[in-house]
Each structure stands twice: as C-alpha cells, then as structure tokens.
Amino acid sequence: MRLLRLELAAFGPFRDRFEIDFASFAADGVYLIAGPTGAGKSTILDAIVFALYGSAPRYEGGRAHLRSDLAGPEHPTWVELDFEVGARRLRVRRSPEYERPKQRGTGTTKEKASATLLERVDDRWEPLSVSAGEVGTEIGEILGLTKVEFLQVILLAQGGFAEFLRASSDERKQLLQRLFGTGSMRRLRELLLEDARAAGSAREELERRRDDRGARALAALAALRDADGSDADGAGAEGPDADAADADGARIDARVLADAAAELEARVERADRAAAVALEASRASRAALDAATALHERWARRTAASARLTELERQRDAVDADRRTLADADRAAEAAGPLERWERADTAADRAAAALTDAAALLPDGVDAEREAVEREHELAQAAVARADIAAELEAQLPSLERAARRALQDAERADEAVDGAQRERAAAPAARDAIVAARESAATLAAGHADAETALQAARDRLGARDEADALEPQLAAAQATAARTAAAQAEAGAAAARLQAARIAGMAGELAAALVTGEACPVCGSLEHPAPHAPGDDPVSADDVAAALADAESAAVAAREANDALAGLERRHAAAEARAGEGDREALAALLDEARARLDACTHAVAERERRTEELERHDREAAERDARIAQLESAAGAARAAAAGADARLSDARARLAEALEGHASARSLQAAATARVRALRGWIDAAAERERAAREQALAAAQGGKALEEHGLPDRGAAAAMALPSTERTALRERIRAHDDALASARGVLAQPELTDLPEAPELAPLEAAHADAEAAATAAARSATAAATTRDHAASDLAAATDAIRALADGAEAAATMRALAAALNGENELRQDIETYVLATRLGAIIDAANLRLAAMTEGRFALQHDETTAYRKRASGLGIQVLDAHTGVPRTASSLSGGETFLASLALALGLADVVQAESGGVSLETLFVDEGFGSLDQDTLEAALATLDDLRAGGRSVGVISHVQQMQERIPSRIRVTPVPGGGSRIRVSASGATSPQGGAGSAE
Template sequence: MRLHTLTVRAFGPFAGTETVDFDRLGANGLFLIHGPTGAGKTSVLDAVCFALYGSLPGARGKDDSYKSHHAPLDRRPEVRLECTVRGRRVRVTRFPRWERPKKRGSGTLVENQKVVVEELAGERWEGVTTRPDEAGQFIGDLVGLTLDQFCQIVLLPQGEFSRFLRASAKDRRASLERIFNTGVFRELEDWFAEHATRLRRKVEAADLRVRESAGRIAETGRSTAPEDTEELWAWASELAALTAAVADEVAPVVDSVAGAREEAARALAEAQALDRRRTRLARARAGLDELLEQAEWRARVEAGLAAAERAAAVLPLLGERDARRTALAKAALVRDQARSLLPAAFASAAGAPELRAAERGCRDSLARAERLRADARRLRERREAIARFDRHLARIDETLERARTHLADLPAAIADLRGRLGEAQGRAGRVEAAEAALAAAAQRRDAVAEHGRLSAELDRAEAAHREAVDAAQAAREHVLSLRERRITHMAAELALGLAEGEPCAVCGSAEHPAPALAATGSLVTAGEERAAQAAADEAAQRRSAAQERVAALRERAATALERAEGRDPGTAAAEVAELTRQRDEARAAVDEARRTEEELEGLADRLERTRAHEAEQARQRSETAAHRDGAVEECDRLAAALHEALGGEDVDLDARVQDLHAEAELLAEAAAAVEEHGRAAGELDTAEAALAEALAGAGFADGAAARSAALDERERRELRSQARLHDDALAAVRAALEDPELAAVADLPPPDLSALKAAADEAALAAERAVTLRGLWRQRADRLAALRAELRSRLDDCGPVLRRYRIAEGMRALTAGTAKDNTDGVRLSAYVLAARLEQVVAAANDRLYTMSDGRYELRYTVDKTVSDGRAQKAGGLGIRVVDAWTGAERDPATLSGGETFFSSLALALGLGDVASAEAGGADIDTLFVDEGFGTLDEDTLEEVMDVLDRLRDGGRAVGVVSHVADLRHRITGRLQVVKTAAGSHIRHAG
C-alpha cells in the first residue's frame, strides 16, 4: 500500500484545510515529519488511520468526536486519503461525527459519521459505497489488515514496542493476540474446558439417575441397595423375581375369601328387601284410612271453585261501575270551581258553546293588543339606537382629528431618522476590518511576549548544553584514557590471574618464568572501565537531551519572532490598545445603527397604520350616519301608527295584554270542565246497565254476593293443587294395596337384619384385607419390574457419556498445558503465539545485528519464572537479550535508553514483517517510525539510519516522526507541523 495525498479540514489541531503530498515527501524514499511538541505530528498519522478505518487506535479512539476546537462552529470536519492498494487507486473521504449549529433557532444538532469510497477507473473516479459498514468491509478486504495490525505494521509506534520488549509474558501475550488475531486458539481452549465441564455434569447426572432408580427399588422392595454400581443389576433382578413369586402365591386365598363375602351380602340383601315390602304395606293401609276421612272437605273445595269461576266474570264490571261514579263526582267539582272563577260578565253563560264563543272573542282582542305592543317596543328601541349613533359619531370625529394631527408630524421625523441611520451605517461598516486588525495585533503582541520568554529559556538551555557537551567530552576522554591504560597493562592483568601448575590462558604453558608486573596504582580493572563507560553513556544522553531542547527552543523562538513581525513590546501593546478603541467605536456604531433602524421601521409602520386607521374611521362614520337616518325615519312612522290606533290616549298595553290572556284561559278551562262532566254522566249510565245484565246471568242477587264468592288466582290455584294432591294420593294408596308383592308378605314373619348385617360386614372386611394384600404384592412386583427396566436403561446410558467425558477431559488438559503428554506445560494459544514470536525475534535479529554493531541478539525462552514464590511457565513468550561482548543473557529492562530504542525498533520492524506475511503478504510501500531518536548517540544514530535507508529498497517510502534537530540535516524531504494559537498548519520543505 502506498499513500499519495492526505487532506484534512477542521480535524484535530488543524482548523483550516491542510494537504500532505506523500508522493513529493517520499520521492527520495526517506522523509521527516517534525515540529514542536503538541503541534500535531501524530495527528497526521491519526488522520490516515481515521480515513481508512473510521476510528483511532488505543485510548484516542474512545472519543468519536474529532472536530478541531480551533475551527469555527459551522465548519464541517473532513479527512480525505488517496492511496494505491494492490494496484487499485482508491480515494476515501470521511466526515467525523460532529455537532453543527441549527439552521433555524439556537442550539446544535448531531450529524453522525459519513463516508464516501471511490476508485479510479481509467481517468474517472467511480463511487464504490457510501455506507460505513460496507466501507469498512471493502477497506479491510483490500488492505488485508485490521486497525490494530495496521498501526503495528505501518505506523511502528516506538513507545509501545519499548513496553512490548520489557513486558511480562502475560502482557506480551495480550499484544500478540491482538496483532496476530490468534484469539481463536484461546476460544478453542475455552471450548474444550466448557465441553469437558458439560460432559462431567452429564456423567454426574447419569450416575445420579442410576442412584435414584436404585433408591426407588430399595424403597419399594424394603431392601438396601449395594454401594458398587456393578452389583446393582443382579440385586434388582433377584428382588423383582422374589416379589413376583409372593404375589402369585397370595391369589388363591384371596379368591376363596371373596366368595364368602358375596354369599353373606346376598343373604343380607334378600332380608332387607322383605323388610321394605312389609313397611310399604303398613304405610299404604294407614294412608287409605286418612284419605277417606277427607271426602267432605273435597266436596266443599269443588263447590267453592265453581262459584269463584262465575264471580270472576262479574268483578270487572263492578270495578268499572265504581270508577265511573268516582269520575262523575270529580268532574262536577272541577266544573263548579271553574264557573266560580269566571268574571261577572260571563256568569250568565251556562253551556259549553256559550263559553267557547266568549273565549274566541277574548283571543281576538289579545292578538290585536299584541301587535300594538310590538310596535311600541320597536319605537323605544329605535329611539335608543338614535342616541347610540349620536355618541358613536362624536367619538369617530375625535379620533379622526387625532389621526390627521399625527399624519402631519410623522414624515418629518422619518426623514430625520434616515439621515442618522446613514451616518451610523457608515461608521459600522468598519467592524470586521477592525476586528481582523485587532486579532492580528494581539497575535503579534503574544508572539513578542513568547519570543522574550523563549529567548531567556534558550540562553539557559544553551548554557546547560555547553555544560553537558563538556561533561560528555570529559567522560568520553576518561573512558578512552582508562581503556588505553588497561590495554597497555593487559599483560599485567593476565599475570595476576596466573597460578602455579595451571595453564596460561594465552600460551597454555603451566610454567610462568617471568610474569609481567605493573606499577602500583596503574592497573585498571574491567569494573572501573564499565563504570566509566556507563558514566560516559549517561553523559552522552544528557548531551543529546540538552541538544534537542536547544534546537526545539531555537525553532520556537524563531517562529515567535517571525510572527511578531518586527514589533517590540511597547509598540505591540500600544497598537493593540489603539485597535481595541477603534473596534469598540465600530461596535458601538453597529449598535446605534441597529437601534436607529429599528426606530425607523417603527415610525414607518406607525405611519402606515395611522393612514389605515384614518380611512377606517371615515368609513365607519359614513356607515353610522346612514344607519342613524334610517332609524329616525322608522321612529317617525311607528309613532304615527300608534297615535292613530290608540286614539291619542295613553294606554298600558302590557296590562291590557295580561288581562285578555287571563280571561281567555279561564273561559277555556270552564268550557272544558262542562264538557268533561257531560261525558262522565253518560259513561256511568252505560256501566250500570252492563253490570245488571252480568249479575243476572251469573246467578247472583247483587254485587255483594258476587264479591263474597270471588277468589283471586293464587287462591284458586292453591285449592286446585290441594284437590289434585288428594286425588293422586288416594289413587297411589289403592294401587299399592292391589300390588301382589305386598299382598304376598302380609303373613310372613319379620327378618333378623342385625344378625345378617354383622355377618356381612365381617365377611366384607376379611375380603377387603385379602384383596388389599394381593394388590400390594402385585403392585410391588409390577413396580419393581418397571424400576428394573429403568435401571437397565440408565446403566446403559452411563457408558457412552463416561467415554466421551474421558476423551474431552484429555483434550482439555492437553490444550490447557496440564496433561502429562504436554511436557512443557504450554497452553495451545501460548504455543501458537510462541511460534509467531520465534519468527518475530528471528526477523528482528537481522536488523538488530546491524544497529548494535553485532553486540546484541534477542532470544525467546520458555524457561520457568518465579511469581509470588511459585514457579510458573512463561508459555514460550519470554524474551532475553544476549550480549556478545560478555556472552551473558540480560533482561531487556537492563538496556539503556538508546539500546532500548534500537532493540525496540528492530523488534517492531520484525513484527511488521511477520504480521505482513500473516496478512497474506500485503505490500507496505509507506512506513512511519514515531519518535525515540533523541536517546541515540551519533554512532548509533548512524547505524539506525542505515537500517532505515535499507527499508527504502524496492521503492518503499519511510517517514520518521521526530523533533531531533540533527535529523533535519540528514533527511532532505521534510514535513513541518507549525503550531499557532489559531490552530496548526503544515509546510513542505526540501
């Protein structure tokens, strides 16, 4: 994969649009990304990761909002990457999740992440997808690497591989699993463990079921089950056979006892039947005598029912006659009351026709009076309306006068405000220019202050650097002096190790005739030389750190001086103060223009509303005057009509209407009462004639006789029921006495039921006990046979489950490293990772040999380590460092800072090679190495740069991310990240 261009906007520290041309940077194969701390060097690499995978590695990927805090709120963040992967030119554009201002109103809205993937086909870009999930699948399949693998292979994060080099086996295991995606082997271990656990539970459950069946057999057969599972089947078979034999022997005894029980029960049943027939015969004879004594009562009931049937036809006519009499009396009372209320003028009207005629005359007079009263009410309403019209016209005239006064004053005020508005808008137009000038002046003032502060720091850093250089040089000279003295007196040092009779380490002779001697105090030991070398290395590190700090401060001071644009502190402060005053005046003019414009709009609106109000009031005055003239005309007409109808007299029409209405109502009530009285008299005569005819037909002398013979329906129904019960009982008794069965037992003696009952109970109890005993034995035999079959089935089920469990447990122990066959005690996942680590170490040693000048070599180990006082296996994931100068193995934690750096770099490059091959041999044409070069001395830096130069073979581009000043002179292609208060910027150099 080769990167071509990267464009970011409002992303991370970059507020604007910045573009990285990787083709230009990588033209020579090696380029440098440098800049001050916090400028955004790593953010360039983050943008590459985000464009490809939509996320960032590690802790930086937890926050999914990557919008720059320096950018305006409405600027949409964007990252675009153009690259070539496996011969395909691809362009990926991603828009991170961000909160944009609402287009209407206040507040913000969240827009989720979006993506556009395009591929170059010929000379035209064609869309691939715009869905995030499809884009992730497309990039993953094309690149062949996950996000973690990409960060480990392409970005080579130095700090993480330093931790990887010094990490424990457990932590190293987690890193390798993430890079090589070997979690499937850990999942396989877990599956074998879970599978063995499930089968163990099945074995335990099967054994429990067998013990449950044996317990039920023991409980049923009143026996004790053996402890050995192999003996259960024979014990259960013997117990079932013995129980079945006992059940067969009990059956004949039960049959004989059951026959005796049936014979006793039959004798008792015959005696009970004879006793019941004798009792029925005695009850029939007593009932016949009682019913014959009730014959006279039965005849009276029959006669009373016949008389009640005849009276039932007369009673309705009696009630009708009484009701007509009551209605006639009430009608006479109402008639007399109505006549008493009539006025004296109508007292002579005796009949209903005369009263109806008088009522019609009153209602005609009432109608005429009602019409006159409506005209009088209309006349009053018209006069009140004329008064309201006069008041309304007066208010309209007053309002018109005020409106016309305002219309005369408003135009002059509007013209004055327009002049003031033009002046204010002229002054307000300078706000943006004033703010821009003030912002630039403030940046220059801050740059002047920063330059002064950085200059002081630079002086101190240069003094510290000079001291560090002197100290490093003195320490190096001291080491060279000691080394020279040691070499000079090497013969004396070897002579001190000689002993009589032992061979010389140089010539091999056992005789030592003239061993070399050294002056007292001039011999240098190896320990003194190593201590001096360590002190020199530490001094060199301090010198490099001081040199890096001087370079960084010098660059920052130069940048600040460039941004100050030649101002001194006094000039910059005065310039900011003057521009602040001009900006405040412009802002005040803006506020004044806004207020004047609002006031002008208010006056113009008021003028329009006043004109509309004047026109509306004039229209209302015209309409009101027209309505008043109509009301005056109608008022004159109604007054003339009333004067003519009443003859000029002042008459109370309301009282007249009430009197006529009351007289009409009284006449109507009196006429209705007279007519109702006549109808009631005729209906009474009709009812009396019908009653006389019905009494004669029913045979009653008068109405009192009919009422005395009458019975209501409930009484008649009750008498009929009693008569029917008497007749039915008499028929039943006579039928019972005629029954041959009862006649046959009349002369037989009564049976001894007590004795027969006792004999039958004793035989039944004996039979019940025998049957229960036989049932218990038969049930026990059947139950034991069923349990025996269940036991056989469960014993058969145990075997296959136990065999599967033994196999699964063996596989679990083997993959977990606890089986005897696993002699190294290494888990399956650790074994796979150990093979990967062996490849990584072999690839790393190819480069480490060059970087360390042949001194160091990495070696992986499976030796036991001690943790918490207990020996544990490292699982094949241990790393040791072999020092060729001493032949001893060292812990990586004992390496110095520079040694740790190039060892970690070699390990990172080796891991990248192995992981790349694991991913299908993906071509990685662009690599990045992030930080760590400041810990190297000049010689080691040269060797590391040689290794990086060899990475360029085959057209590969390698980017170094560092702020070490020396690298700017060694690497011609550079990308500078400049940090400012308004956000970072990118510059190409070289």
C-alpha cells in the first residue's frame, strides 16, 4: 500500500480545507510531520485511519469528536484519501456523523455518516461501494489488514510502538496469518484432519457393517431352519452355526458367509418345489367347482326369464291405454303455440281499448278525441315547453349575474383604494430617504478611523504585554543577581583556596623530596650521593591531587560564575527591552489604555457595519421607489379596467331581468310555467300513444285468430276447449313415454333370454357344498406352501444383500488398513502432535517470524552498536497456546536473553522500529503477501540519546533505497534539521491549525484561503 494524496476539511483542529500530496515525497522517501504540541500532527494520522476504516485510533472506547469545533454550518466535514495497492489506484471519501445547526429555524440536526469507495479505471473513477458499512469491509479485503493490524505494522501511533513486540504468541499469530495469507496451510491441516476422521469413521462403519449385516444374515438362516423344522436334505448338518459367532463378530469371516449363502439357496429351491405341487392341486379343485357353479347359474336365469315374461303379458292392456293418452297429448302439444298466441292477442286487445278510454278522459278541455286535433295541440304544447325551458335558464343565471355585478363593483372599489395607498407611500418616501442618507454619513465618518483604531489597539496590547513581561522578569532578575553574587563569591573563595594549596604544595616540596632520599642514590636536585642535612617534612603536607582538585573546583566555580553572569546579562537585556516597549506608566494605566483602544475599535467596527447596512438600505429604498412608481401605474390601469368591468356586469344583469319577465308570460316563476306546459304535453302524448297501441292490438288479434283456427284443423282438434282438456305437461308425457318403452324392452329381453341355446335341455345340477369344501382345503394348502416359498425367497434375498455387504466390508477393511494408518499419522503431525507442538500453519508462521527477526536485527544492530539483538523463541508453549512465535531480546553486555518488557523506553522504541521495518521487508518480499510500502512513526525519538538518535536516523535513511515511504512525527530539533521534506502543522491565531508542506526544497501551503503561514 502507498499513500498518494490526503484531503480533509472541518476535521479536528483544521477548520479549512487542506491537501497533502504524499506522492511529492516519493523522491525523498522519509518526511517529517512537525509542529508544536497540540497543533494537530497526530490528527493527520487520525484522518488516514478514519478514511480507511471509519474511526480514529485516539478515540477508541469513547465518543469520537472528529468534526472541527471551529467549522460553521456551511462547512461540511469530510476526508478524502487516494492510495495505491499494487497496480490499483483507489479513492475513499468519508464523512462522520455530527450535529450541525439547522438551515431554517433554531436547534441542530444530525448529519449522517457517509462513505464512497472509487477505483481509477482508464481515465475515470468507477464506484465500488457507497455504503458506509461496506466500504470498511471492502478496504480491509483490498489491503489485507484489519484496523488493529494496520495500526500495528503501518501506523505506529503514540503509546503503541511496542504492541507487536510485546504481543502474546496468539495475538502475534493472528496478525501474521493475515499478513502472509497462510489460510491455505490451515485449510490443508483441517482437510487432513477431516479426512483422518472420515477414514476412522469409515473403518468403524465397515466393521459395524461387517458385524451387523453378517449377524443379521446368520440370524435369518436360523429363523428359516426353525420355520422349516426339517434337515432331511442335510443342509442343516453341514451349514454354518449362527450361534457359534461371538457377540463382537470375531467368528464372522468370508468362509462362514459363503456357507450360509449356499444353505439359503438350497432351502429356497425345496420350498419352491412344494409350492408348485400344492398350486396344481388347488387349480384342479377350482375347475370342478367353477363348472358346477356355472350350471346352477343357467338354471336360475331360465327360471327368472319365464316368470318375468308371464308378468309382462298381464300388463299389456294398461300399456295400450297409456299409448292412446300419449298420442292425444302429443297432438295438443303440437297445436299449443298458435293457440296460446291467440289467447294472448285477445287479452292485449281488451287492455288497449281500456287504456284508450282512460287517455281520452285526461285530454285538456276543448280538445276533441280525434287524431288530427290531438296531434296539432301536441305540437303547440311542445313549443310552450321550449319557451318555459328558456325562462328557467334565465332564472338560473340571474343569481350568478347578481354576484358577478357585486364582485366587479367591490374589485373596482379595492383597486381605487390600492391606488390611493400607493400614492400616499410615494409622498412619504423622500423624508425616509433623507434619514437613511444622514445615518450613513454619520457612520462613514466614524468608520474612517478603523485602521487607526486597529493600530492603536495593537500598540496598547504590545505595551501591556511588554509591561507584563518586564514585571514577570523582575523576580527572575533578582534571583539571577543573587545567583551571580553567590557564584562570584564562590569563585573568589575557590580561587583563594587553590592559591593557598598551591603555595603550601610549593613550600612542602623540599620536605617531600627529602623524605624520598635514599642513602647511596643521587639526589634529584643536586645529584649528590650523600644527604647530610635533609629538609624536614611539613606538618600538613599537600599532595598534587589536592592541588588538582582545588584547581578543578576553582575552574568549576569560574564556569558557574560566568554562566550566572551571562544569565543575568540576558535577563537584564530582556528586561530593558521590555521596559522600552512598555514605555511610561504602570500596568493599571496601560490596561486602561488597552480598554480605551478596544472600545474605540469596537465603535469603529460597528460603524463600518452600520455604514454598509445603511448603504444597502439606501439602495433598497431607491429600488423600492422605482418599483413603487411602476406599481402605481399598474394599479391605476387595473382600477380603470375594474370600473369598466363593473359597468359591463351591471348592464348584463339588467338585460337578463328584462328577458326573464317577458318569458314568464305572467307566471310567478319558471318552475310553474314548466309544470303547466309539461302536463299538457304529457296528456296529449298519452292519448296519441294509446290510440296507436289499440290499432296494433286489433291487427295482432285478427292474425292470431286465423293461425289458431288453422292449427285446430291440421291436428284434428274440435275447438280450443278440447285441446286444453287433452294437453298434458311435458314431464307427464315424458313419464308415459318412458313407461311404455321400458315395458316393450323388458318383454323383448325376457323372450330373448328364453331363446338362448345354452338354456335349453339343461341336465340336473350337482351339490355345491362338497366341491366348495374340497377347493377351500386345496387353496389353503397352496397358499401356505406359496407363503413358505415366498418367505424363504425373501429371507434369501434380504440375507443375500446382508451377506454381500458384510463380504464387501471385510474386503474393504483389508484393503484400506495401511492407507488409514498413514493418513492418521500425517494428520496428527500437521495438527501439532510433534516435538515442537506446532501445527503446519504455526510452523510456516514461525519460519516467517524468524525471517522478520533476522531482517530486524540488521537494523537493530546498527542502531544499538551491536548491543541488542532480537531472538526467535521457539520453546514449547502450554495450555494450547501457539508455540514457536515468541520474541526475546539478547543483551550482548550480559549474554543472557530477556523479555521485551524489560527494555527501557528508548530501547523499546528502537527494537519496535527495527521489528516493524523487518516485518515490512519480509511481507514486501513475500509473493502474494500484503504490500507495506508506507510506514508512520508517531514520536518516540525524544527518548533516544544523541548517538542512538543518529543511528535511528541512519536506519530511516536506508529505507530510501527500498522505495518505501516513512512519515515521522517528532519534536526533536535534530530531526527537523536532518529531514528536509516535511509537513508542518502550525496553530492559527484565534483557534485552529493550518498545514504547510515542503518537499525537495519547495514549500507550498496546502488548502484554500488562510492556509499559508
């Protein structure tokens, strides 16, 4: 994984939008993230982790506060990260959930979290996921790292350097599994274990099948022997003994099973022969019984047919009478249609005559019951109805015309009032404009002093700050003066003491030399071999060491005095400079001046805002005046149109009232007029329709009478009364017809049965009871024999299946014994049942860990000058913990390995850094492993001494050659001097921070307005 670009806005202390181009550090390899404490250096790492995984490492276990407190409601919070994984380039953009002020009204609303993952395809970004929950999962699969693993091997956050170094073997195993993708080894182990278990289960199943199925076959043979009860053929004597087999099947082998199969086959053949003999006897008895039964049936059929024929001949006269009745009913039914029409026509003619009489009684006075007169009056009445309808329409329109006239009059009045109101507003506008102009000029006069007020405020603030600085330096100055006096006295005292000791040393040199003279040896001063009067030694001799110590004390006192004087001089210079900046006046006076300057600036600031507000107000007033003039013109035009519309509506109302009075023809309302006209039309129309119906009914009556007379004549019926008496319902005629047909069919059937040849010349029938008893005995014997044969065959078939299964199980047990043992041994070895107590996956991971430690030691040895080395601990663990994944530290000073937790802070940092770099080297080199091209180190260099820091920096410089990118967060000045490429985070006056990036000697601010330092 390689970072390319990070962009963030309203995130943490960064209120504005900032962008970091990590690709610009590609040539340098190592870059520094620097800035004061609390400025937001670690927030950059938080933004990277949040973009990838949706949360920041410093907020684990608590409520994340990712949105900048300085951001306004119009500034959304988001982070966007571009990165590469192999040949893929991806972009993730993520926003946290946060509360923001509502755009309308008061209070806040919750902005939901969102995330989008894109991939660069050709020249466009293609979306991979737009779900906040799915993006983190997708990125974890792409990177091959969870968030915890990412923090352990890529982003070493504050306080987390040693997590991987000090992790337990089980925790280290989980991380290495993800990094090196050893899931295939685990799956291989699981598959072999599963195969071994399956092989064991299969062998147990074969043994169980051999014993169960073999025992079941022998039991079936024993049951067959018991049912047979005879061993006449010798099969029982020579066959296997089922009771001889042990309960665990030890006696069941291939020979026993083969003997049982042979005996079963012999017993089935014997049962089949007995069943065939019994079946033939049953068939012969059935044939005799069937022949006697058939003769008895023929005698019964002939007797029944004779009796039936006698009964049918007795019913012949009654059936003939039914035939005559049915013939009369059929003729009446054929003539029924015309006769019924004749009856209906008579009834309709009578009803039409009565209706015409009733309609004539309802004719208006003065109208004769003659067709021409009635039709002429009907046309005049219809015209009167049309005029009544027109009057009704006029009467219905009158209320709406009245309302329209009232509305038009009201609209005209309102339009006139609107014109008057707008003209009054125009008359008052000049005075209001003069007031706005006067207020703007007053504010402009005061706002002109804004720049001077800002300068005066800054000067007052600087003087007060200088006064505070001078006052704060006075106690330090007094202390420095006392220290300078004390160190000067100490220097004088130490110098005098050293001079006294030097003098004493010189004075005692003769006695010291004399004490060293030896008779016969030359004097070191005069060279004489004789020493007649040596100098006496002093009472309190002073040695050279005493003098050297005194001189060293004097020199130390002199250094302390110089340092105290330098410190005093520096404080005096700072105090004098502060006094000069503060000028005259004590703090109270300067604070009052600052308050006055601040009040003046506030007044000027308010005046600037008031000037702008009044200017906008004046512009708005002028716009409104122009709009008002245009509106007055529109209102006047609208008022004229409204007055014209009111006049037109009043004229339409007057015209409608005059037309309605004329149309009513003296009636009180249009409704009464319509009722009178409609009643006259209805009466006249009723007489016309009744006369037409009477004529039509007379024509139909004459036609129906002619057709009815013809039907009586054609069917030989005397009159309509006789035809009605002969008629029968269709159901009765159908019943007669069915009864006649049934008698004829039964008579023919009885005669046909008696005419059959098989019923003539019948012999005497034998008794059936003896034949039935003989057949029952033979059939029972055949059924029992067949059941025995079937049972034997079934037992043989079932046992054959059991015998075959038991035989196959014996053969399979013999064939697979060696392969199953080999598989069990291999599965046990890969599952950790070995000397190292390591399964295959742990063994592979232990090998990788050894390579990581070897790579880490190359850097750790350089950083610690060969003192420390990491050691792969392959001792066997206990209680099912992972073995072979331990790490110890070998100290060359003692030659004894110890735990990583015993290292000091600086030593732990170096060991963790070396291990992280070694891990990255090995993972990078592994085919198919996780790509670790980026590493962040957050602080820790401050715990190193000067030489160790140089070694650590040299190690980081070595990473350039490997193409890896390392970001370092540190306050250490030496690192800032050694690493030219950097991301600098600086606080902004008033709150928040900004980001500034410099790479390869070029410095540029990252972000929008206000991002430059």
